[in-house]
Amino acid sequence: MKYGTLYAYWTHEWTGDYKHFAKKVADIGFDILEISAGDLLTMSDSYLAELKALAKELGIIITSNIGPAKKYDVGSSDPETRERGIKFLSDIMKQMDKLDSRSIVGVMYTYWPCDFTDLDKPAIWARGVDSVKKLGHVAGELGIDYCLEVVNRFETNILNTAEEGVQFCRDVDMPAVKLLLDTFHMNIEEDSMGGAIRTAGKLLGHVHVGEANRKLPGQGRLPWDEIGAALREIGFDGNVVMEPFVKMGGKVGSDIKVWRDLSDNADEAQMDVNIKKSLEFLRGKFEG
Numbered sequence: 001m002k003y004g005t006l007y008a009y010w011t012h013e014w015t016g017d018y019k020h021f022a023k024k025v026a027d028i029g030f031d032i033l034e035i036s037a038g039d040l041l042t043m044s045d046s047y048l049a050e051l052k053a054l055a056k057e058l059g060i061i062i063t064s065n066i067g068p069a070k071k072y073d074v075g076s077s078d079p080e081t082r083e084r085g086i087k088f089l090s091d092i093m094k095q096m097d098k099l100d101s102r103s104i105v106g107v108m109y110t111y112w113p114c115d116f117t118d119l120d121k122p123a124i125w126a127r128g129v130d131s132v133k134k135l136g137h138v139a140g141e142l143g144i145d146y147c148l149e150v151v152n153r154f155e156t157n158i159l160n161t162a163e164e165g166v167q168f169c170r171d172v173d174m175p176a177v178k179l180l181l182d183t184f185h186m187n188i189e190e191d192s193m194g195g196a197i198r199t200a201g202k203l204l205g206h207v208h209v210g211e212a213n214r215k216l217p218g219q220g221r222l223p224w225d226e227i228g229a230a231l232r233e234i235g236f237d238g239n240v241v242m243e244p245f246v247k248m249g250g251k252v253g254s255d256i257k258v259w260r261d262l263s264d265n266a267d268e269a270q271m272d273v274n275i276k277k278s279l280e281f282l283r284g285k286f287e288g
């Protein structure tokens with residue numbers, strides 16, 4: 001398994017200086033930097049080439065995370081919105097190819113965060129499957145894994161459990177289309193953490209890790225031994241990426257609903273120490 005983190009551990013907005021974060025995560029000992037996929041659309045070819053070269057030099061890979069806005073909802077009842085969403089996500093994948101980023105991860109079967117104005121789940125599901133088939137074709141051609149994130153009931157009405165995710169993937173039936181399970185969401189929705197991972201099995205393409213309150217792995221009460229054992233049992237050899245959110249403020253704080261400091265008022269140096277310790281903890285639990 002490879003281990004990484006989302007850069008937004010250190011930021012208040014959904015954007016950042018990815019060269020800075022590439023160096024930072026490599027220094028800490030990570031194998032992966034996860035960035036905001038939407039930012040790829042504003043990156044020049046020369047910047048993409050520089051970031052690609054830097055990642056290679058540092059020995060890390062870059063994965064691309066997206067929660068498409070409502071105007072890009074590929075499950076929308078409005079055909080123009082669906083087309084816009086398919087183009088948006090296809091354009092992102094073309095930029096990812098230039099960066100040599102081979103995993104797009106997130107709620108790319110609908111939009112995020114959901115406002116729950118359309119509750120016709122079967123219709124959204126069917127339109128989402130149809131759109132994701134098209135996107136899975138683009139991903140397959142580019143050698144990109146298109147990993148659909150299963151999230152909790154407060155963030156979508158479509159895929160809340162591993163079982164639903166597996167059904168959606170089977171409906172799409174494209175090799176590039178896989179699942180993303182996130183321990184934070186699983187803790188809310190799944191009867192069994194290990195069971196959900198075994199349900200996903202070979203369809204599992206990416207894992208997000210964080211405690212029940214989105215603190216760093218090892219700072220809370222999630223069953224990391226059980227999670228690690230299940231990942232080894234299914235032979236998971238993919239990307240495990242932390243999504244720690246511990247600071248208030250900005251769009252990150254409001255989208256994630258961080259209303260108190262969860263870092264014990266850590267400064268940046270202390271946050272770096274904390275995440276390094278969490279990485280060591282996670283490797284110990286997951287590598288068995």
Ligand SMILES: [Mn+2]
Pocket residue numbers: 149182208243
């Ligand atoms: Mn996640």
